[in-house]
Amino acid sequence: DIQMTQSPSSLSASVGDSVTFTCRASERIRNYVNWYQQKPGKAPKLLIYAASTLHSGAPSRFSGSGSGTDFSLSISSLQPEDFASYYCLQTYNTPHTFGQGTKLEIQ
């Protein structure tokens, strides 16, 4: 199974800051990585697919990059509604696997 190691597990930041989360795959997975935002009690929302393509409706301050084994999600100019948990997901092989998640908190 492909392991997705996501870091950090938590991050404190302020409105207006820029942040970056990373996911490392245990083997090469081309660009089969997606990023999701989840708020408490809600279903995950797709932000980025195919490593770097912004999903329709996701704000342009979100961006993704990477290929192979190393991937990142960046948020520029944090807004109050961005404080949530974020997960990467690989869909290169089954079982599809999520990273452990990053909880983004207000500093």
Place this chain on the structure above:
Amino acid sequence: EVQVLDSGGDLVQPGRSLRLSCTISGATFGDYSWSWVRQAPGKGLEWVGLIRSKTYGETIEYAASVKGRFTISRDDSKSIAYLQMTSLKAEDTATYYCTRQSVRGYDYDVWGQGTLVTVSS
């Protein structure tokens, strides 16, 4: 607009069975592959399994943690996907989400609201 409604969650005793349903409206259900993802209270997301569309042979894959106990099926005529869970354990306690694999093949783009399964005596 596509809508996904997850239902069937309940409080059940260990060892019992439960069936979850995922009802879709606003999309051609049969064209897509559908997956189940769960989230234990306070924990991260865990992929449970998927059922591919008829185009891809309606093949089914499971996570090791549920293989042999859970069964995914679909009824394209009713636009419903199912998750039959047997021999339930306390560690199966979670919110279960149904989600659609997009036609791009990379991602899950539409999600249900989730349904809570609690396994406890």
